[in-house]
Amino acid sequence: MGLVGDALEVSESYTSVEEFREHIESTGRTKADKLRLWTLQIPLPHVPPAVIAVAAISSRTTSSMLAQMDEDLIRVLMQREEPLCVISIGSDGAVSERKARQELMDNLIRSGEGEIAERRITHPDGRSPPIAIPLLRVFGKAMVIVQDSKHCRKTMRNNLFSGARAIVLARYATFYQQVRDIVNDTAHSPLRRRDVERVDRQDDRAAERLFSSATLNYSINHLGKSSLGLSIYLFIFGDLIDAYQSRKVSHAERAVMVLRAKFFKDLWKSFLHEGGYSAQHYFISNDADKIVDTLILSLLGLIFIHRDFLDTSFPLMPWAHGSESNEHVFGIMRSLITDFTMLDVVRMIPKLTVRLQAACRSRHQNVGETAAGYSHTYFHDEDTPLSLFSQYPSDENLNSLAGVAYDEACYLWSLLGYESSDVLLPSRSQPGGPIPDDPDDASEDSEDGATISDRRELLDAIEAIATPTHDGMSREDCSRLHEYTFAAAAFNLQDFSDIDLLQADLDPVILKDLANQVEGILKASESPHNPALATPSNSDISQSTRMPLTSSDDISFLVEIRQLHQTKEAEKGVRRKGTPSEDQLRLGHVSDPPGASESSELISERRLLARKIRDIVKAVDGTEDVGTSAGLNRQVRWTKTPGLYSATSTSSGAHWGLDPPANGKKTGNSANALDAALKAANAVIKKRRAAFTGLPHAEDISTAKVNGLSTLKRGSYGIVLIENDLMIGEVLTMYEKGGGKFGRHSWVDECRNIGLISYMVVQVWRQSLGQRCQFKTIHGPSSHLALPRFAHIPSTSFLYTLPIGFSSRNEHGIEINRIFMDTVFGKLITSKSSIIGSVKSLQAKTSSKNDEDT
Structure with missing residues (x-):
C-alpha cells in the first residue's frame, strides 16, 4: 500500500535496491495496509462528491489517531476565510470509526471549541425521561455524527443470519433458516439463492431484497404465523433504513419511522429483562444496538438542524448523509486497479471527478444483481417533489408523532404476545449492563469464500x-x-x-448544467410559505400509513406501509415469478446471462x-x-484470511458459509477443513465420553444418540440441560462453527455427529409437577407472561435424541412415551446433579479452547 505518514523524500543517489530498502527501514515508518479517505458531499441529488483528503494507515492506527485526523480536517473546512457549513460527519459502523467519532466530540468539547446543544422529545409513556437528541456545535455551527444507513441494513441482516444468537421476540424465535425457507420456494421466492448461500455480507442489494415489502409479504402469507417474529423484524428495521433512503415520505413520517424503531427496541429490552433472557444471546449484537441508536438520533438531529440552525432554507435529503460517497470512490478506484497502492491513489484522484459526475447523472442500474457488493444510490432523487423536504415538524408535532410511534411499537409487541409491565417501563435500560461483544461479530463485515485477486x-x-x-x-x-x-x-x-x-477535467458545459441543476433543486425545494413555519401535523401523514391498532390476524397493512416507504430499487430488485433460479442457471436449463464469464x-x-x-x-x-x-x-x-471454510456433516454441504464443489467432492482447503472439523468433532465425543463416564446411558449421552442412522435435524426432540434442569427440547435450527479466529457459526440442515454442532436453538418444555409424562410449554422466568420458552444452547447441553414417534404435542404442552420416561429420562433425572457437573466441566473446557482460538 505504501508507508504510514507523509510522503518520504527519495534520493537519486541510491546505488541499489538494497540501499533504498535499508533507508526505508531506518526511518522506522510502518508499512500501510489500509487507506482512509475523506469526501465532501453537498447533500443534493446528482451532485458528485469531492475527495478532499486521503491517508495511508495501518492496523496499528488507533481511534485516537483517526479522531485527530478528523479534527484537523474539520478545522481546515470550518476555520477558513469562507468557512463551510458542515452538518454531518458520516462513517460506516466499524467499531474503530465509532470510537474515533466519540473521541472527536470529546476532544472538541474539552478544547472549548465544541459543545452539546441538546433537543428533547417528550416520552409518550409519561414516566420515562425525555428522549435527548445531542447536537454537536463546533465553531458556532451545529452538526451530527451519522452512521451509514445501508451499512446498518446489512448489519441487521447479518445479525439475523448469525448463529451466535437466537433472536427471541416474545412468542416467536427468529433465525436464518426461516429466510432460507423462503429461497427454497423457487416458484414464489422474492429472494435469490445467492442471497442466503455463500453470503456476501456487504451485498447491498441482497440486504435490500431481504427487507423489501415483497419478502415481508411472502413471510406473512407463505410461512404462516410461526414466522410472525421474522415478519415484524423485517418491518421494523426495513422501515428504519427507509427513514433515510425513501424519496417519497415527509420528515414527519420519517420521525415516526425512527421513533417506532426506538420504542420497539426499548420494549424488546424490557421483554428480555422481564422474561429472564440474556441480551447477549437473544438480542441483536452490541454493535448493531449502537448503530441503530445512532441512526435514530442522527435523523432527528438532522431535522432539528435544518429547521433551527441553518441561515437559509435547505432541503433535508437523509439518503445523502452517511459514508456511501466514500464507498463509491473506493469502488471506482477498484474498478480501475483492483489492488491499488497509495501511489495509484494519488494518480487516480484527479481523474475521478469525471467518473463520479457520470455516475451521478446516470439512472441505469442493475438492481437484480447478486453478490455484487455495494450499490450506490445516494445521487438518485426519483423525481420527488422537493418542496416536501423543506417542511419540518414543530416540537409540538414531534411530541405528538412520538405518541403515534409508541402506540404502534406497543401494538406490534402485543401481536408478538408481550405487553410490558408498568413497573419495568421507566427503566428502559439494558438489563445487566452493556451487551458483551461476541467473537462472531468481529467478522460481521467480511465476505465468505473470497479469493486473492x-x-x-x-x-x-x-x-x-x-x-x-x-x-x-x-x-x-x-x-x-x-x-x-x-x-x-x-x-x-x-x-x-x-x-x-x-479525462481529468469536467466539460464546461457539464459544469454549467450541474450549476443549473443545483439552482433548480434549491428553488423547487422552497415551500409555498415560509419553510421555518412549515410544521406538518399528524393529519399530514397519510392515514394509509398508520396501523389499525386493533387485534386481528390480518397484518397485511405492514406490507402496505413498506410498499409506500421503500425505494424503487427495493421494489424492482426482488426476484420475480418466472425468473430463472440460480439452480437452473447452474444446471444449464437456461443459458448463462451475458457477462457471466469472469x-x-x-x-x-x-x-x-x-x-x-x-x-x-x-x-x-x-x-x-x-x-x-x-x-x-x-x-x-x-x-487478512483468504478462503476460510466451515465443514458440514450434511450430504449436501448446504449451509450459508460453504460453497460445495460442483462435483460434490471436497478438495484442497475445503477437504482439509472437513478433515479438521471431523477430528475436532471426534475429540468432542471423546471428551463427552470421559465426562459422562459412570452415568446412566453414558455411551448414548456421549454421542447424544446422533449418528448416521439417527440424524439430528429441525423438528428433532431431545433431552437438554437448561437452567440446571433436564427438559425436552425441539430443535428449531443448528449451526456449526468454522475453524480459526474468524470462523463463523454456519447453518446446517442435518447432523450425524453431535461434536460438529456449535449451537442450536430449541423450544423447551419442563416436566409438569405430578404428571410424569407431561411437559408444559409455559414455565421458567417468563411463565408469568404466559409465553413459550426458547433457548440458544451449545451442543454440550444436548444430551439424548428422542426416537421418532416418542413425543406428541397437545394443548398443554408435549407428552413423552412412557417407556422412554421409565428407561431413559427417569434414570437421567436420578443423576441430574452429576450431569450438571459434567456439562459444566465440558463447557468450561470449550470456553477455554475458544479463548485460545481468539
Whole structure:
C-alpha cells in the first residue's frame, strides 16, 4: 500500500535496491495496509462528491489517531476565510470509526471549541425521561455524527443470519433458516439463492431484497404465523433504513419511522429483562444496538438542524448523509486497479471527478444483481417533489408523532404476545449492563469464500523475490526471474497508462448544467410559505400509513406501509415469478446471462506470471511470502484470511458459509477443513465420553444418540440441560462453527455427529409437577407472561435424541412415551446433579479452547 505518514523524500543517489530498502527501514515508518479517505458531499441529488483528503494507515492506527485526523480536517473546512457549513460527519459502523467519532466530540468539547446543544422529545409513556437528541456545535455551527444507513441494513441482516444468537421476540424465535425457507420456494421466492448461500455480507442489494415489502409479504402469507417474529423484524428495521433512503415520505413520517424503531427496541429490552433472557444471546449484537441508536438520533438531529440552525432554507435529503460517497470512490478506484497502492491513489484522484459526475447523472442500474457488493444510490432523487423536504415538524408535532410511534411499537409487541409491565417501563435500560461483544461479530463485515485477486497475487510474488538472492538459485532461474520482473513492471506501466488516459477535467458545459441543476433543486425545494413555519401535523401523514391498532390476524397493512416507504430499487430488485433460479442457471436449463464469464486474458496472464515466480522460489527454498492488500476482496481486507471454510456433516454441504464443489467432492482447503472439523468433532465425543463416564446411558449421552442412522435435524426432540434442569427440547435450527479466529457459526440442515454442532436453538418444555409424562410449554422466568420458552444452547447441553414417534404435542404442552420416561429420562433425572457437573466441566473446557482460538 505504501508507508504510514507523509510522503518520504527519495534520493537519486541510491546505488541499489538494497540501499533504498535499508533507508526505508531506518526511518522506522510502518508499512500501510489500509487507506482512509475523506469526501465532501453537498447533500443534493446528482451532485458528485469531492475527495478532499486521503491517508495511508495501518492496523496499528488507533481511534485516537483517526479522531485527530478528523479534527484537523474539520478545522481546515470550518476555520477558513469562507468557512463551510458542515452538518454531518458520516462513517460506516466499524467499531474503530465509532470510537474515533466519540473521541472527536470529546476532544472538541474539552478544547472549548465544541459543545452539546441538546433537543428533547417528550416520552409518550409519561414516566420515562425525555428522549435527548445531542447536537454537536463546533465553531458556532451545529452538526451530527451519522452512521451509514445501508451499512446498518446489512448489519441487521447479518445479525439475523448469525448463529451466535437466537433472536427471541416474545412468542416467536427468529433465525436464518426461516429466510432460507423462503429461497427454497423457487416458484414464489422474492429472494435469490445467492442471497442466503455463500453470503456476501456487504451485498447491498441482497440486504435490500431481504427487507423489501415483497419478502415481508411472502413471510406473512407463505410461512404462516410461526414466522410472525421474522415478519415484524423485517418491518421494523426495513422501515428504519427507509427513514433515510425513501424519496417519497415527509420528515414527519420519517420521525415516526425512527421513533417506532426506538420504542420497539426499548420494549424488546424490557421483554428480555422481564422474561429472564440474556441480551447477549437473544438480542441483536452490541454493535448493531449502537448503530441503530445512532441512526435514530442522527435523523432527528438532522431535522432539528435544518429547521433551527441553518441561515437559509435547505432541503433535508437523509439518503445523502452517511459514508456511501466514500464507498463509491473506493469502488471506482477498484474498478480501475483492483489492488491499488497509495501511489495509484494519488494518480487516480484527479481523474475521478469525471467518473463520479457520470455516475451521478446516470439512472441505469442493475438492481437484480447478486453478490455484487455495494450499490450506490445516494445521487438518485426519483423525481420527488422537493418542496416536501423543506417542511419540518414543530416540537409540538414531534411530541405528538412520538405518541403515534409508541402506540404502534406497543401494538406490534402485543401481536408478538408481550405487553410490558408498568413497573419495568421507566427503566428502559439494558438489563445487566452493556451487551458483551461476541467473537462472531468481529467478522460481521467480511465476505465468505473470497479469493486473492490476480494483481495482488502478482504483487505478492514480486515481494517474495525482492529479498536478497536465494541461496542455491541457478543462473537460469535468476535470468527467468529478471524476465518475469520486467513483465510484471510492464503490467504496472499499463495500469499507469490507463490512468493517464482518463479525462481529468469536467466539460464546461457539464459544469454549467450541474450549476443549473443545483439552482433548480434549491428553488423547487422552497415551500409555498415560509419553510421555518412549515410544521406538518399528524393529519399530514397519510392515514394509509398508520396501523389499525386493533387485534386481528390480518397484518397485511405492514406490507402496505413498506410498499409506500421503500425505494424503487427495493421494489424492482426482488426476484420475480418466472425468473430463472440460480439452480437452473447452474444446471444449464437456461443459458448463462451475458457477462457471466469472469475470465480475462489480462488477469489470467498476471496470475500465470505470479505462479511461475512462486514455482521458482518454492523450488529453491520452499518458502512463500504472502503480503497484505489494500483491495484484495472484502474478506482479505478485513480478516487478512483468504478462503476460510466451515465443514458440514450434511450430504449436501448446504449451509450459508460453504460453497460445495460442483462435483460434490471436497478438495484442497475445503477437504482439509472437513478433515479438521471431523477430528475436532471426534475429540468432542471423546471428551463427552470421559465426562459422562459412570452415568446412566453414558455411551448414548456421549454421542447424544446422533449418528448416521439417527440424524439430528429441525423438528428433532431431545433431552437438554437448561437452567440446571433436564427438559425436552425441539430443535428449531443448528449451526456449526468454522475453524480459526474468524470462523463463523454456519447453518446446517442435518447432523450425524453431535461434536460438529456449535449451537442450536430449541423450544423447551419442563416436566409438569405430578404428571410424569407431561411437559408444559409455559414455565421458567417468563411463565408469568404466559409465553413459550426458547433457548440458544451449545451442543454440550444436548444430551439424548428422542426416537421418532416418542413425543406428541397437545394443548398443554408435549407428552413423552412412557417407556422412554421409565428407561431413559427417569434414570437421567436420578443423576441430574452429576450431569450438571459434567456439562459444566465440558463447557468450561470449550470456553477455554475458544479463548485460545481468539
